[in-house]
Amino acid sequence: MLKPEIKKPSLIIGRPGALLAVVLVCLLACANANLLDGVLAQETQNAGEKSVATITVTASFADKKQVAPDEQIELRLNRAPNSSEGRVAVVINQTDISNLFTLLETTLRYNPQLLPLPLGESEMTIYLVSSKDQWKEIARFTLNVSNEKPAEPEKPKAEDNKQTETKPEQKTEETKQPGDPQKAEDAKPQAEVKKQDEPATQQPNAEQKTDEPKTDEQKTDAPQASETAQASEAAQQEKPAQKRFGFEKLDFVPSIAFNIKSQPAQSNFPEANRPERPTFTDLNMQASIKSDVARGPFNSQTQFDFVGASFQKEALRFGELGDRAPQVDLSSYLMQFQSGKMKYQSGQYSYGTLRHLMSGFSSRGMMMSFPVGKSGDFSLTAMNGSTVVGFGNFFGLDKRKHQLLSGTLGYELLSKRPGGLRVEAGVLDGWLLPVTGFTEGAINDAQRSQGLGFRLIASDPKQRYKFEGGFTRSKFLNPADPLLNQNANVREVPPITRNARYLDASAEIFKDIPVTKEKKFNLTFTFKHELVDPLFRSLGASTQADKAQNDFSLVSAIGDVTAQFTHTRFNDNLANIPSILTSLNRANTLLIGVPTAALFSDPQKPSPLFPRVSYNFNRTHAFSATIPVNGGFEQDPTSIPDQLSTNQGLTADWQIQKWRLGYKLNHSFINNQQLGSELADQLTLVNGVVVGVSPNGSIDLNLDVSLESVNNKADRTIDRKLALTPTINWKMSKKATFASNFSTTLADDRAKTKRDRNITFDMQWTYQFAFFENDKFRKLTGQFFIRYADTFIRNRNFVLITDDLQKTRTLNLGLSFNIF
Secondary structure, eight states, rough: OOOSOOOOOOSSSSHHHHHHHHHHHHHHHHHHHHHHHHHHHTTTTTTTOOOOOOOOOOEEETTOOBBBBTTOOEESSSSSOOOOEEEEEEETEEOOOOOGEEEEEEEEEEEETOOOOSSEEEEEEEEEETTTEEEEEEEEEEEEEESSSOOOOOOHHHHHHHHHHOOOOHHHHHOOOOTOOHHHHOOOOOHHHHHGOOGGGGGHHHHHHHOOOOOOOHHHHHHHHHHHHHHHHHHHHHOOOOOGGOOOOEEEEEEEEEEEEEEEEEEEEEGGGGOSSSSEEEEEEEEEEEEEETTTEEEEEEEEEEEEEESSSSHHHHHHHHHOOEEEEEEEEEEEEEEEEEEEEEEEEEEEEEEETTEEEEEEEEEEEETTTEEEEEEEEEEEEEEESSSSSSSSSOOOSSSSEEEEEEESSSSTTSSEEEEEEEEEEEEEEBBOOOTSSSSSSSSSEEEEEEEEEETTSSEEEEEEEEEEEEEEEEOOOOHHHOOOOOOOOEEEEEEEEEEEEEEEEEEEEESSSEEEEEEEEEEEEEEEOOOOOOTBBBOOEEEEEEEEEEHHHHHHTEEEEEEEEEOOOOOOOTTSEEEEEEEEEOOOOOOOHHHHSSSSSTTTSEEEEEEEEEEEEEESOOSSSSSSTOGGGSOEEEEEEEEEEEEEEEEETTTEEEEEEEEEEEEEEEOOOOOOOOOEEEEEEEEEESSSSEEEEEEEEEEEEETTTTTTTEEEEEEEEEEEEEESSSSEEEEEEEEEEEEEETTOOOOEEEEEEEEEEEEEEEEESSSSSSSEEEEEEEEEEEEEEEEEETTTTTEEEEEEEEEEEEEEEEEE
């Protein structure tokens, strides 16, 4: 019989867990009690340290009222982000379009030939995404796209041109005219800028100096004096202003939103389909409290998010606690404290850059990081083994046997070029108990893993050659669980130690090779390798065990014409066990994008009659290397896979002034070659047409028509489906919008044995309003909507003589308030 308690097996990497826990607890106590005092004492010592300039973004369309859909836009960075900062992402409304931008040193250039800019007014947000997938907003712009040409400004008369043509000396004097207060303020010399801080008795002298006549030499130096004054003003603006309690920054930003959702009416046919709550009125709440404090080398940011629901079953932890779940609960929080280069975090965050050991694991816990010398960095973390919400288990470390303890040491071998040659080493000691999470998920057994991981990143100064590789060795254990054993004589599972490795390498073989005056040729080769041993497992990373995969990829571009080819090879059963099926996958993928207007018309004025064409092709062969021995496959050879499938698609898009036209064709074929199923093939053909028009900037009309045919050769049936989907989006005013969607689908077969009809219609009117906006309450806005939906479903089978009819009509109302 096994002992009821969990045994402590021998470790392969020592006992870092106890050390990590002690260090993190001590750090927390210091952060809560003595961190601020210690930071203030170090303010003078760290005052001379240089900080990296914050990344700023300027947009080429910032000074334009509107841009055309096919206009090339640019985002310019003051500097390129280094590898430790991550990458730049661009989002329009809710769509990530980062892959459509081309990065040239510090310029992000968008190519509208591949995908035109969306019509109407959109919000473009630029983020800095770290290697841990943490998104930080660094800029936000309003993008107004319209097909209408902007009104040309009136040309100035000849007399006006003469008056505006002045000498440099005269331009300098014009900036000081009293008619333009802003220019006069900008042109003040440095002595006059400081005048406000001087006693009143000195003001006349300063004014006299400003009004004294200047010599020719002084007039020549006037622009330099103006630039000096502007630089002085900019320096004073950059200098943080002292606020209360001696802090340069002391912000407290609360926000709360209430959402009232109601369904006053609903009808169902038949009545058996009527839900448990056909009508209801519920109140939901989302609240957030943010703070940002900074003084000298010390700064902190905190954020606490809360959710509430009047309906008990919608409570955050109803799946975990049932009726005992609080209706207002803490959904997430994050506290960050930084003193100089030392950083501490507590709350919900993601941790880990080692792919097979600890990779982007998200949960509640505590972490600290600090530099090691001039080129190194070290981080420690203790995290809960599963997702935690609510006020209970605030730090996420209540259960010692349900934690992941990890540490990572990184070192930049090229300190002057971060990311040029970086090595990382990490350690993990993790425990999981069979506890139920707030989403009703449960681990079936207690688990534990320990491991070591290494990672190497390298690149050349021009980023043409990149390399990333890693190796992980992990030991996985299944400790004895008395609950599962049920006092039975169960044999203990021995510890299993396995390895995993990966390699990603890319090389720009040709870069910016001139083909014509305007077109350049680029060719990039990428190779990816991954091998994971059988029975490999690490609690900090999600990966498939027992696999070997290699990817070879070529990406080429000549101007706006792009092509990509990828070859993938996959196999499992790396231990070559005779009784286990060995699966082999071989896949080839080809992607081509051609803006025909750039090839067959004037690139400066492309003809709208030429479409943007893209083509994709994929061929995948999944089969078994051999027939397993004594694996049961001898009795049923048809279960041995051997399937060859192809999938190819063609799309063409036109943009003709206010009209949009698109065509799509998709052809897929599944060829079953296994014994006994040679005729079980399937052919699918889809044709679709999309037509859209924007008569003005407020109305958008779209019509989507598609026809699908499925030929199942095994059953000798051909199924057909016709879908028609018109949509209307009408911006009635700045605050009111109307949207309507109609979809009808008719499906039958060629033999006329069945017919299915689905009709869905909905329309929604939305109105946004604002009560006031001032300093005390940043905003108090709201939104009201009314929505009607009607669904009709009828399925008929003429062979079985069945007729199933379902109807549903609902009316929904919603009212939301956003405070602060």
